[in-house]
Amino acid sequence: MKNLIALSIVFSVLFLACSPKVSKYLITDITDLEIRKQTSKNYHCNKNENHIPDSLSRMKYIRVNIHFMDDSTGTKNFSMEKGKNYMKQLLVNANKRLGDNKKMNLPLGNNTAVLPINYRYKISSANGDPKDDGFYKHLDNDLFYFLNKGKNRNNYNRDVVKKYNIGGDSIINIFVLPHHPDSVKSKSYKPHKTGIALGTSLKVAGLVEDPDKPWEFATLLNHEIGHILGLSHSWVRNDRCEDTPQHPNCWDKNSAPPCDGTHSNNMMDYNNSQMAVTPDQLAIINKGFNKLLSKNRELLKVDWCERESDIDIIIQDSVHWKGYRDVQRDIRVLPGAVFEVSCRIGMAAGTKIIVEPGGFLKLNSAYLHNSCGIRWEGIEVLTKGKVSGTVEAYGNFRMENVLDDVVSTLERPVFGSSKTN
Numbered sequence: 001m002k003n004l005i006a007l008s009i010v011f012s013v014l015f016l017a018c019s020p021k022v023s024k025y026l027i028t029d030i031t032d033l034e035i036r037k038q039t040s041k042n043y044h045c046n047k048n049e050n051h052i053p054d055s056l057s058r059m060k061y062i063r064v065n066i067h068f069m070d071d072s073t074g075t076k077n078f079s080m081e082k083g084k085n086y087m088k089q090l091l092v093n094a095n096k097r098l099g100d101n102k103k104m105n106l107p108l109g110n111n112t113a114v115l116p117i118n119y120r121y122k123i124s125s126a127n128g129d130p131k132d133d134g135f136y137k138h139l140d141n142d143l144f145y146f147l148n149k150g151k152n153r154n155n156y157n158r159d160v161v162k163k164y165n166i167g168g169d170s171i172i173n174i175f176v177l178p179h180h181p182d183s184v185k186s187k188s189y190k191p192h193k194t195g196i197a198l199g200t201s202l203k204v205a206g207l208v209e210d211p212d213k214p215w216e217f218a219t220l221l222n223h224e225i226g227h228i229l230g231l232s233h234s235w236v237r238n239d240r241c242e243d244t245p246q247h248p249n250c251w252d253k254n255s256a257p258p259c260d261g262t263h264s265n266n267m268m269d270y271n272n273s274q275m276a277v278t279p280d281q282l283a284i285i286n287k288g289f290n291k292l293l294s295k296n297r298e299l300l301k302v303d304w305c306e307r308e309s310d311i312d313i314i315i316q317d318s319v320h321w322k323g324y325r326d327v328q329r330d331i332r333v334l335p336g337a338v339f340e341v342s343c344r345i346g347m348a349a350g351t352k353i354i355v356e357p358g359g360f361l362k363l364n365s366a367y368l369h370n371s372c373g374i375r376w377e378g379i380e381v382l383t384k385g386k387v388s389g390t391v392e393a394y395g396n397f398r399m400e401n402v403l404d405d406v407v408s409t410l411e412r413p414v415f416g417s418s419k420t421n
C-alpha cells in the first residue's frame, strides 16, 4: 500500500511537470486582430426572428408613471390615495397576466410555442427625488376629461400628454382621465373602459366610473402597452408575425357568424382573453429592448451595466448569436466549440470572453462593448502547449470600452428610486 501511494505521488509530480502551462493573450481592441473581409452580407441583426427570447434573455422592467387628471374641484377623478391604490392593484394584475402567457387558440391545431413573457411594469420616479413616487394629480378644466364622441371628442388629442408628461422619453406616462361628466349624463354615451396609445404615453378612461375592479382593466393596459412596444393588431394580415393568423377578430366563441366556435386569445386582438403573446410578437418587442437607442430600450430600467453572476455562460458545440444581447457574465468558449457572433453584445463591467485552447470565436461584423461606458475585460485567448484558442474577426467588427480611452455615459442608470408593482 505504501508503495502504491509513493508511486502515485511520483506520477502526480511527473504529470504536473509535463503538463504544459496555460498562457493567456488578451484582446482589448480591434488593433489586436487582423480584420478579414466579410464574404457575405450580414443581415442577422435586423431580422425579427433572431430576437426571439431564449433561456439567456433576462427579465426587463418597463418604467411607467401615472397621472390623474381632474377639474379644479378635484372631484371628477380618484383622490390621490384611492387612485394610487387602484393603479397599484391594476399593475400587479397586469404583471401577473404577463407572467401567465397562454397557448394560442389560432390557427386551430397550432404548435406555436408558449414562451415566458420577459417584461414587467415598474412604477418609477423621473429623477430619484424621494418625494416623487411616480404618481401625479393635475387639475385642469380644459384637459381633464376623455371624450370619444361628438364635436369635442379628444381621444386622439395629445395636448394633455404634451403638457403634463414627465420623463416621456424614458417612462410610459399613463394618463387616467374621467369621461366628460356632461357626456356621462347622456344615455347614449357609454363610459367604456378604453385606452389609446400615443407615442410612449397612454390615455385611459372609464376607471373611476367603475372603481371597484381594477383587474378588469389589466388586459386593456397590456394591449395598449403592446402597441407602444411596437406590436400591431394581430387580426390584420401584415402584423410582421407569421404565428398570428389573419382572422375576423371575434370577441368570444358565442359571437355571431363568421365567428362561431373560434376566436383568438391574442393580447393584440379584441377578445375576452387577450392572454396569449406569440414568439414572433416577443421577437419584435425584444429586438426593441436590445437595440441601442430604440424607443423600447429607452423605456427600460437600466440594469445590464454590472456583472450579475460568477457562473459563466458556457459555449459548447456550435453556437451562433445572430441578435442583439446584453450579457452580465463571462462567456467561456470550450475546446472544440465554435462561437459565432453576428450582432451586438453588451458586456457588463468586469466580464470577459474566454476562448479556451481549441475553442473558436468568429466575429462577423460584431460589436462588442459596454453600453454604459464602463470597462469590460476583453477577450482572453488561452494556449496550452501547442493548442490555442482561435479568434477571427470579419467585416465591420468593432470593440469598445475595454481600454480606458472610450468613455460614454449613454446608458448609465440614473434613476435612483423605483418601486416594484
Ligand SMILES: [Zn+2]
Residues within 6 Å of the ligand: 223, 224, 227, 233
Ligand atoms: Zn389596439
